[in-house]
Amino acid sequence: xxxxxxxxxxxxxxxxxxxxxxxxxxxxxxxxxxxxxxxxxxxxxxxxxxxxxxxxxxxxxxxxxxxxxxxxxxxxxxxxxxxxxxxxxxxxxxxxxxxxxxxxxxxxxxxxxxxxxxxxxxxxxxxxxxxxxxxxxxxxxxxxxxxxxxxxxxxxxxxxxxxxxxxxxxxxxxxxxxxxxxxxxxxxxxxxxxxxxxxxxxxxxxxxxxxxxxxxxxxxxxxxxxx
Numbered sequence: 001x002x003x004x005x006x007x008x009x010x011x012x013x014x015x016x017x018x019x020x021x022x023x024x025x026x027x028x029x030x031x032x033x034x035x036x037x038x039x040x041x042x043x044x045x046x047x048x049x050x051x052x053x054x055x056x057x058x059x060x061x062x063x064x065x066x067x068x069x070x071x072x073x074x075x076x077x078x079x080x081x082x083x084x085x086x087x088x089x090x091x092x093x094x095x096x097x098x099x100x101x102x103x104x105x106x107x108x109x110x111x112x113x114x115x116x117x118x119x120x121x122x123x124x125x126x127x128x129x130x131x132x133x134x135x136x137x138x139x140x141x142x143x144x145x146x147x148x149x150x151x152x153x154x155x156x157x158x159x160x161x162x163x164x165x166x167x168x169x170x171x172x173x174x175x176x177x178x179x180x181x182x183x184x185x186x187x188x189x190x191x192x193x194x195x196x197x198x199x200x201x202x203x204x205x206x207x208x209x210x211x212x213x214x215x216x217x218x219x220x221x222x223x224x225x226x227x
Contacts, residue, residue: 002028002121003028003029003030004028004029004030004051004052004117004118004121005030005032005048005049005050005051005052006023006029006030006031006032006050006051006052006053006054006117007031007032007033007034007035007041007044007045007048007050007052007053007054008020008031008033008034008035008053008054009034009035009036009037009038009041009053009054009055009056009059009064009067010036010054010055010056010059010083011036011037011056011059011060011062012036012056012186012188013036015056015106016034016036019054019083020034022110022113023110023113023114026114028118029114029117032044032048032049032050033048033050036059037059037060037062038059038062038063038064038066038067038070041053041055041067041071042067042070042071042074045071045074045075045078046074046075050078051077051078051079051121052078052079052080052081052117052120052121053068053071053078053079053080053081054081054083054117055067055068055080055081055082055083056082056083056084057082057084057086057091057095058084058086058192058195064082064084065082065091065094065095065098065100066098068080068082068095068098068099068100069098069099072098072099072100073099076099079101079102079120079121080098080099080100080101080102081100081101081102081103081104081116081117081120081126082095082100082102082103082104083104083105083106083108083113084103084104084105084106085105085106085162085185085189085192085193086105086160086196087105087128087130087131087160087161087162088131088160088163088196089131089158091103092127092131096125101120101124101125101126102116102120102125102126102127103126103127103128103131104116104126104128105128105130105131108128157200157201158200159197159200162193163193163196163197163200165183166179166183166190166193166194166197167197167209167213169182169183170194170197170206170209170210170213171210171213171214176190176191176194194206194209197209197213201213
């Protein structure tokens with residue numbers, strides 16, 4: 001069995017440590033580097049010679065997709081797997097265009113993560129089933145509204161289930177901290193989701209997002225999320 005040199009890039013220390021602990025007993029995977037930003041990732045990619053990199057998409061001011069593109073342009077033999085919270089087909093598309101070999105959500109099991117690392121190492125491309133389901137559902141919905149121009153603008157903006165959940169709480173006037181408590185996500189993760197919502201709506205703040213977003217999201221006052 002081949003030894004796979006793995007590097008971890010994530011701005012949250014607990015995630016880096018958790019991944020290292022999760023993978024430390026895997027005989028064929030050796031962690032050769034761990035860092036929190038793009039500059040360090042570029043440096044370690046050159047000095048530690050990883051075969052596979054597990055990378056987050058949003059790391060503070062660092063865009064993981066840009067970092068991956070830079071690394072792959074310099075070292076095309078390196079395989080990059082994005083390990084992210086974003087069930088977003090647009091992020092997935094940009095990631096694959098940058099040369100990534102995998103797009104996996106952070107709730108993945110240990111067994112599935114290890115299997116994905118091994119398969120990417122051998123040349124496969126891996127996309128999380130949740131994101132793939134979103135792609136299929138989007139395709140079905142777009143096919144359904146073909147020839148219905150009155151619905152085209154509404155369908156141009158697609159929120160993920162998590163974004164819809166956060167937007168619902170946003171529209172109720174909840175703060176980032178309050179949303180963090182009810183969704184069991186960190187405040188930084190809430191901020192990242194909100195930035196993505198603002199980007200999709202082409203707005204700059206919470207009030208603009210609520211005004212624009214209610215045109216595209218059906219707000220059910222009895223909304224309940226089982227996540």
